[in-house]
Amino acid sequence: MQDLLKFRYFFLLFLVISCGDAPKKAAATQDTDSNSNTTIADDTTEKVILFFGDSLTAGYGLELEEAFPALIQNRLDSLGLQYTVINSGLSGETTSGGRNRLAWVLNQKVDVFVLELGANDGLxxxxxTETRNNLQAMIDLVRKKNADTQIVLAGMQIPPNMGPEYTTEFRKIFPELAKENEIALIPFLLEGVAGIPELNLEDGIHPSAEGHQIVRDNVWKVLQQSVQ
Known part of the structure; x- marks a missing residue:
């Protein structure tokens, strides 16, 4: 319980297009008090890690504490590292939507910014070019807000529905941006999870609780270099 009190969850109360029909847990969350439930981290001596993403970050279909950002908080706490994790994931978010809401999210000091967007663009x-430009604009905005913020970019891949050329070029966006901007890269957020039925919900897209544990490990391999 103490760990969860440190965990801040961003929830924006407006309708969005998500990847498939939301399970009842997600819908119940959206049906809560019409007042804003969005939370900004309190002033604290602890450093802040902000996960900015879509339904993968938000933990679509799961309890909040089962999503990988909360699991990262648990890992940090177990190691005695003084960080507060903020989950700013929004189901259905595209890079365009993320670009539009980013300035508001950055109305607080962020020490590590993990950018996990693009999957909905690809789907x-x-x-x-629009996806790339939006991701670059968000990287630029984070740096403009605080040049000392460490940025981690989560790489993404998509099924070949859009054709091999689109799929290949989409995958290249993330390592290319990471190299150009000299930022850390999680090669593929869903490595070891994507395409494995038992590690995903019934929609075959969103990780199950067990899948999020693997995603946590994928993230931690890169993130630990920024927090130790």
């Missing part, structure tokens, strides 16, 4: 066939 919808959004032009690759």
């Amino acid at each position: 919808r066939g959004i032009p690759l």
